Amino acid sequence: MNPIIETLTGMDALSDQVVAMDLLISAKSGIRNYAMAVTEAGTPEIKEMLTRHLVEALDMHEQISTYMTEKGWYHAWDTNEQISLDLNNINTALNLPTL
């Protein structure tokens, strides 16, 4: 987006990192929802569909987490690194002006 419009609308806080994190969390809750739904379904047709969707959600989750790891926005292997990133993000969110 145009940097000036971004600042004007307060959208500069909504960085790619935030969007990617949102996508990751959605994918994660999606997988959990699917797992619940699959074990409730009995009709083969519905079960097959939900299983397929579960696999697709798993692929999506994997893709996003790999992407975020490559970008350095997600440190699954380095807790300390992840904690400092978290603290940084917390402060960014806390210091955001309320529109």
Next chain:
Amino acid sequence: MNNDYLDPINSLHVPELADTTFAMDLLLRAKEGVRNIAVALTESASPDVRTLLRNQLMQGIAMHQEITELMINKKWFHPYELSEQYKLDQLSANNTLMIGKMNLFPVETNRKGMFDRTPDDH
């Protein structure tokens, strides 16, 4: 219904009752397993762990399917006819209530006095 645990009438249909109970227990475990593996998958990052869990997830879903079909075929489980399922639920609820009302331990089971001191005193 009777409250006498020694009455032979109560041993009627016990094998069938046991089978349905164990099948239901197995179904719930399979279900819990699928959910747990899916949650674990969202928490794992290394590729070999992910492939392992994914295979197990697929096996778990297949297992769940198999148990569901078995239970439906045996008429132990009626997901499509709620009124049938309701009758079955009433039956098992009443059985459970009956067992709960039985006097299963008619004689004194208090073990106080069997030991002359508490374990800490040794």
Next chain:
Amino acid sequence: MKYALHEVLEVHEMAAFKTTCLTKSKTMKGLVTDQLLKDIMQQDIDISTRQLQEYASILSNAKQ
């Protein structure tokens, strides 16, 4: 109806969840700068669209 009631409710829940996901992905894609992230989001939009169509057909089958 050839589906069990609880299954239909489960599909309904997934459809509601996926609808918000798709709406979010569609609107947020415009705010993203990185091309790779854009691609992933587009893929998510495509998959979610197809999945929602499948839910729609199941739900309309379930409707009497």
